[in-house]
Amino acid sequence: MATSTKILALAVLAVLPLLMNASTCIGPQVTSNVYTTSEASMSISTVFVVEVAVKCNNGEKDLLLFADVNGHMVPATQSGTGKFQVSWSDEHKKLPAGTYGVRFFDEEGYNAVRKEKRSGTDGSTVTPIFTVNVKHSGTWTGPYVQTEFVATCVALLVWYMAYRSKSFLMS
Amino acid sequence: MKSLFLLVVVFVAVRSDNDDHAARLLASKSILNQFIVEGKELTVEYSIYNVGSSQAYNVELSDSSFPEEDFQRVSGSLNVKWDRLAVGANVSHAVILKPLRPGYANFTAAQVKYYPTEESQAVQVGYTTAPGEAGIVGLKDYERRFSPHIVDWATFAIMTLPSIGFPFLLWYRSKSKYDVKHKKN
Numbered sequence: 001m002a003t004s005t006k007i008l009a010l011a012v013l014a015v016l017p018l019l020m021n022a023s024t025c026i027g028p029q030v031t032s033n034v035y036t037t038s039e040a041s042m043s044i045s046t047v048f049v050v051e052v053a054v055k056c057n058n059g060e061k062d063l064l065l066f067a068d069v070n071g072h073m074v075p076a077t078q079s080g081t082g083k084f085q086v087s088w089s090d091e092h093k094k095l096p097a098g099t100y101g102v103r104f105f106d107e108e109g110y111n112a113v114r115k116e117k118r119s120g121t122d123g124s125t126v127t128p129i130f131t132v133n134v135k136h137s138g139t140w141t142g143p144y145v146q147t148e149f150v151a152t153c154v155a156l157l158v159w160y161m162a163y164r165s166k167s168f169l170m171s
Numbered sequence: 172m173k174s175l176f177l178l179v180v181v182f183v184a185v186r187s188d189n190d191d192h193a194a195r196l197l198a199s200k201s202i203l204n205q206f207i208v209e210g211k212e213l214t215v216e217y218s219i220y221n222v223g224s225s226q227a228y229n230v231e232l233s234d235s236s237f238p239e240e241d242f243q244r245v246s247g248s249l250n251v252k253w254d255r256l257a258v259g260a261n262v263s264h265a266v267i268l269k270p271l272r273p274g275y276a277n278f279t280a281a282q283v284k285y286y287p288t289e290e291s292q293a294v295q296v297g298y299t300t301a302p303g304e305a306g307i308v309g310l311k312d313y314e315r316r317f318s319p320h321i322v323d324w325a326t327f328a329i330m331t332l333p334s335i336g337f338p339f340l341l342w343y344r345s346k347s348k349y350d351v352k353h354k355k356n
Contacts, residue, residue: 035246035267041317043203043214047265049246064254075255077232077264079248087247087265089203089216147319151327158335 024106027057028130036136040092046139047089050102050132054082065129066110068103071122073113076104097138103128193287195223196230196256200281200299207305208313209273212245217264217281217299219256227256227285232264232299234281241276242268249281256285273309278302 035049054063065076067086076084086102105113105128113123196219203214217234221227230253237249247266256262270276280298287295 033246037212037214039211041205042208042212044205045203047203047214047216047267049265049267051246051248074262075253077248077251077253077262079251083248085248085251085264087216087263089263089265143319147321147324151324154328 024108025054025056025058025060025063025129029055029057030130030132032132034132034134036134037092037139038137040139040141043089043139045089046092046095046136047087048095048100048134048136049085049087050134051079051083051085052076052104052132054084054130056082064107066105066107068105068113068123068128070100073105073110092139092141095136095139097136100134100136102132102134104130104132192225193223193291194221194225194227194256194258194285195287196221196227196283196285196295196297198232198281198283198297198299200234200278200302202278202302202305206313207270207276207307208310209270209307210310211269211313213242213268213270215266215268217266218261219253219264219283220261221256221258223287224258225288226258227287228289229254229294230256230283230285232281232283234266236277236279236281237268241271243271245269270307273307273312275304275306277304 031053033051035047037043037046037048050067052065054065056063061081063082065084066073067076069086069088070090072088074086074088076086079085084104086104105126109126109128112126116123116126198217198219200215200217203216204212207213215234217232219230219232232251232253234249245267247264249266251264253262278301280301283297283299284294285297
């Protein structure tokens with residue numbers, strides 16, 4: 001009697017993880033597509049768009065992703081099965097050129113990060129499901145020097161050289 | 172006096188009962204460009220803010236105001252879903268498009284569908300703000316005003332070369348002849 005209840009308990013324990021709806025992704029295969037604003041006249045703030053297509057080895061279809069964007073947790077939008085998008089924007093000055101690491105978490109990871117943040121730490125110890133590196137080559141705000149200015153300087157230089165040699169000849 | 176007080180209390184209680192436990196989403200759509208130029212990126216940003224008192228479920232944003240033949244999709248998707256939006260959550264979504272033709276374009280609202288509570292069966296449909304009408308500048312006009320015109324300046328420099336170079340050449344020839352004569356002396 002005791003052994004049969006033990007066996008039953010063990011069986012229930014074995015089956016329990018399968019029954020729990022913890023949608024995690026095991027062995028994600030990620031393809032990412034990243035866009036960052038390149039010209040300042042085309043956008044008043046720098047916008048980053050990260051699109052990912054995720055395929056899980058465990059065939060997880062109801063995956064919910066959250067991304068850590070510059071210390072701020074945002075939910076990723078779903079644009080199809082396994083396709084997610086995260087976008088954020090800020091002033092041009094606040095998003096200089098460089099590589100930004102965007103960490104993606106599932107619900108478990110997201111709750112873990114929130115708990116850590118509430119207890120004061122920055123949540124960087126939680127391991128993400130995957131990370132996408134966003135390379136931003138800076139937002140172009142125009143040439144350093146206008147070509148008209150360069151042309152004017154060259155013209156003035158030529159005139160000055162001619163004037164100098166003329167006054168030298170006349171003297 | 173007491174009855175009046177009781178009436179006020181009941182009134183207040185009834186008023187606060189009307190405030191259901193439901194989500195309410197405010198959505199905005201804005202174009203971040205200073206200039207909208209044919210063949211250059213057009214940045215559209217959507218913001219959704221939950222001002223209700225409950226989570227919003229199955230939030231769906233769909234924008235059908237950018238036909239394929241007039242706008243090429245560069246990055247981002249025009250039909251996206253959020254599983255849940257918490258109370259007070261402020262999320263943003265960006266889409267990058269490329270206008271294929273110059274002219275006037277009317278940027279209309281996108282649609283937002285969501286379920287205000289977990290049990291609600293009826294979907295709530297709302298719309299974002301609409302940026303309105305704007306002109307898409309042709310690429311040639313934009314470049315005429317804003318490009319650095321390096322080739323044009325180089326051509327100009329080459330064209331001025333004869334009128335400056337010719338007298339200089341004459342002077343240089345006579346100067347070198349004079350110098351040789353001086354050495355001979």
